[in-house]
Amino acid sequence: DIVLTQSPTTMTASPGEKVTLTCLASSAVNYIYWFQQRSGASPKLLIYFTSSLASGVPDRFSGSGSGTSYSLTINSVEAEDAAIYYCLQLTTTPLTFGSGTKLEIK
């Protein structure tokens, strides 16, 4: 199975700050997908095919990477971005998720 390691596990940011979340794969994957899960809500697709923004997602979110190293960047973080962020790989089965990064806003 491909293991996705996300870092940091938890981070705190101030409104307006730029944050970068990392997802490292144990083997190369074709693409990474990013999800946001706010407290009490279902996961929401943010980024597909590594860098494509899902419908309705603010353009302060962006994704990049290749091979085994991927990142999600939030430019000018806002209070509503407080959530757990997960990465997902679909290259091989079983599909696997990262362990998540919890983003807290000061």
Place this chain on the structure above:
Amino acid sequence: EVQLQESGPGLVKPSQSLSLTCSVTGYSITSNFWGWIRKFPGNTMEWIGHISFSGTTAYNPSLKSRISITRDTSKNQFFLQLNSVTSKDTATYYCAKGNYFDYWGQGVMVTVSS
């Protein structure tokens, strides 16, 4: 608008079977892929499996001996059955649409306990 909604018992006894239904509106399940994912206490997410537009299935090997995903196209629903449950199956279960889960249900919390 695409909507998915899970339904099923919130409490299941150990060794029994868990059965969940995902009802879909706004999109036909004879198109695309339809999956089940669960989130454990502590936030770990696990892909359970999916059923395709043609009815073929794929399962997580860690669960393959215990699970079955089926569908009823006349009702636009698909189903998860998980057999021989233990406390380790306690989780919130989600159904989701597509290869990369662009729509999700609200989730159903399932506790395995006697």
